Amino acid sequence: MKNILLLMGLCLALTVHAQRNNPMRIFSKDPLINLENFDKQRVHWGYFLGFNFYDYKFDYKTVAPDILVDRTTGFNVGLIGDLRLQEYVHLRFEPGLYYTQRNLTFAGFSRQADAQREVGATYIHFPLLLKFSALRTGNVRPYLTGGVSTTLNLSSNSKSLDDNKQGRFRVQQWTKNYELGFGVDLYLEYFKFSPSIRGVFGLGNELIPDNDPNSPWTGNVKSMKTRAVLINFAFH
Incomplete structure (x- = not known):
């Protein structure tokens, strides 16, 4: 949690610093247009920082007590x-490193050591996404995104x-x-x-059964399939 607060504070500080010397604020009625030709670039690059909430969705063979998943807050970088396909559509590749942990509790055990499993994960994530942007209004442009x-x-x-x-x-x-997700570009x-928020939905069974x-x-x-919420802060 300390790392998350530090990350949010850093993002806020960078945004405030970038606007401190600009008398026309980003959300003012008639803002000074920043980076007017930024989105006309064929290709541009950036990076992101963020945090995540990973979960598992279980399907069972027969009716039984659920496996409980205790979600923790992870970190992304x-x-x-970004490749511009046309004015409102961009193709994006966002490789990242994701740290997270899920704590599972199984029913029917008397010993805590048997009932609980800590499932830590270090993911290298390779998303290929289409970004659909709305019409830019001043220095603000919302968008939707989706992909595999x-x-x-x-x-x-x-x-x-x-x-x-064992x-x-x-x-x-x-x-x-x-x-699937959405976000907003602030120029x-x-x-x-x-800043953006995105849901991740696993397609296949990830569990390796016991012997x-x-x-x-x-x-x-x-x-057992992954479900996750990713909250990222991107800088271009």
């Missing part, structure tokens, strides 16, 4: 490559022979997703600042 992504989990334990019986929770190393005096088909941890799980 990455790069942005693939994710490499560096902490998957996918090659481990141990399973939950305290090791295993997931697939590679996953595929689709993503400041020296750069463009873009025992009747495992009390994974035996009743039909599928």
